Amino acid sequence: MALTLRTVNLATLIVGSFFYGLYCVLFFISLYLLFLRRSTHNSSQPTPSHGIHKRAPAIFRSFLFTTAILLFATVTCHWIIIVYRAFLAFGSEGDAEAFYDNNKHITFLLLDIFLAVVTVIGDLLILYRLWIVWSKSTLVVVLPICCMLLFTAVGGVSTNVIKKSNGVFSDPWLTVNIVCTFITNLYCTVFIAWRIWRTTRMTISSDNKLMNFGPQKFLTIVVESAAIYALWVIFFGVLYEVKSILQSFAIETGPAIIGIVNALILTRIGLSWTSEPDRLPSTQLIFAALSQGNHGDSV
Template sequence: MAQLSLISVNLATVALESLLFGIFLSLSTAFLYLHLSYAAGRDRSSRTASSIPSIQWARRNLSLMFIGAVCITFTITAHWILTVVRLFDAFVHFEGGAAPTLYYSDLAQTTEVVKTAFVIATLVIADILFTYRLWVVWGYNHYIAVLPLCSVAGLFVAGVGIIHELAHMAEGRTVFISQANEWISAAYSFTFITNVYCSALIASKVWRASHRSEKAYGGGSLMRVFSTIIESAFIYMTYTVFFFIAYQADSNLQYTCIDTLCPISGIAFMLINVRVGLGWAEHAHVQPPRPMRPAFPMRPVAVDITRIVQKEDDMGRPVAVKADFESEV
């Protein structure tokens, strides 16, 4: 099979990454809006005179998932900006735009090294948050999170190795024949293990919870969450497999794959967050019935009292998980 030219794959990268970045930015904006709107509603309903507003706001809003979403939005945006900057450098600034192939083939360029660092940072943050979500869903079970934490640490070490090799790569060498080859293979393996492990265990937990609660509470909402988890995992893992095949085949197509893997990981992460945020919005629109003022004295009647047991979801937000009913006369 004929090798694709560096100019072709980098031009395709700019177009495809811009499209994926737009999708990611829409999802990210939707999640941040839903999160802040939900938190603002809770602040209005539970504000007390003794609370310090700034501390109260931080406690309610700065959950790990929210901070992680902001960090991922920053790294993916910075990566896309550098992709556009390198396009102008190759065709306008470097040698007057006369040698774009020479520019793109020099992987030790500062912009390329920094752009790769943003890819690694995005993957590490996404895997940490995925591990955190697994830990919460499994009832804060520390043992269940040991394996993904080890693989995240491995990804971080391999990522540092990739960045170091790129920064010191001699002119004319490529990622296929340099020592970066081993680091890239290791990084791929670690992030793949994390996502397969976390996706399988989270999906199994949600599936069992859905079946247990289906008769009593209805399992439709949980099944929608289950479907979102499976879809997100499928998108990310399919794309990582596609990248690894292109890389092992020594195809320049891997440059497009690795650059677009950044927004793909963000999209997979934000799909779940937006699903949770839409769940908050659905519950927020359920208003309690307005009490009616009786027109005449009422006789004693039986009253149903509902007691809601609150727990936290993986976003750090309280959710109702069980209701008990009692009666008194």
């Protein structure tokens, strides 16, 4: 059966809803674990002699919590628009094929805007993890920050071009956006993965023997390096460059995938299953410092 915009977008609705549901589950689990971890950490600290020790506000003020909430809100809005477009296409609009091919419709432009916002927030979270894993080194995040700023600037131009063009494939600026996102994610994935791998090799047990590189360490690298996000960018980029209509499936399921990737990172942090040297006291692992005086960061 030949692929049509109608069948592709119907598949997008089904798969995208599944991904969004999975993201919701992981998101609320990660929030619960973050609250639990912060409460456990605070309960082990002495209560200050002045004032009341408040735990929740500290979590609300954290960068991870704030950006996670913003990401959840924007991904939710994106998914609602997908569902609304499906009702329009198969209901009031009548001709689903013509509706999905109309890139000037307000709902299409809203999808594009929310996708850009989700991408920026998702990249910010990945950049933050890169900065933390590299002991808050500013130099290591310069290139991805420049790419993200270029993506933000070009995004507005791209939306305006698509609104006036006959199709998404006639927008040259979208290719620039894909390249910027690809460079940002590939860079962050490689540098985070390499840092964690190097730290893992320096991990020693109590008998001073090197630990084996097991499945948990492999999953740590996959989760924290956002490798899934990078694979999605490659998948979408290839489909767009070959001008496949499946690119709409890839791009519209993207926000939920970005949400899942970041929820997995937050879940890992909440479980204290981390590459940073801020493990819970019960662990028997000791992470050798990569450089004297460098420490990780907590939530």
